[in-house]
Amino acid sequence: MIKLKNAVEDHVVDSYQSLRPHFPEFCGCEMCRADVVVYALNRLPPRYVATLEGTVVTEVNLDKQQGRASIDVAVMDGFRRVAMSPRCGKAPVGV
Numbered sequence: 752m753i754k755l756k757n758a759v760e761d762h763v764v765d766s767y768q769s770l771r772p773h774f775p776e777f778c779g780c781e782m783c784r785a786d787v788v789v790y791a792l793n794r795l796p797p798r799y800v801a802t803l804e805g806t807v808v809t810e811v812n813l814d815k816q817q818g819r820a821s822i823d824v825a826v827m828d829g830f831r832r833v834a835m836s837p838r839c840g841k842a843p844v845g846v
């Protein structure tokens with residue numbers, strides 16, 4: 752079965768994981784992690800690919816406009832926003 756996937760999602764998850772150590776005060780629970788990923792994805796242009804179910808998505812090259820830098824910026828903004836008002840009930844922190 753063919754599935755559609757936004758390839759930017761993998762890049763945002765990678766970016767989250769590499770930036771997470773820079774925000775030690777950030778809660779980082781499942782909900783806060785998802786909120787950062789969603790925040791970034793909603794602010795980045797999607798890059799859809801059609802994939803055969805069960806196969807590994809080959810690395811999709813992002814064009815310059817939606818490159819690594821803009822993804823990192825969106826994820827960092829997400830860390831700050833979510834840390835200020837975590838939905839999980841943790842006290843807000845400035846990061």
Ligand SMILES: [Zn+2]
Pocket residue numbers: 778779780781782783784837838839840841
């Ligand atoms: Zn949390």
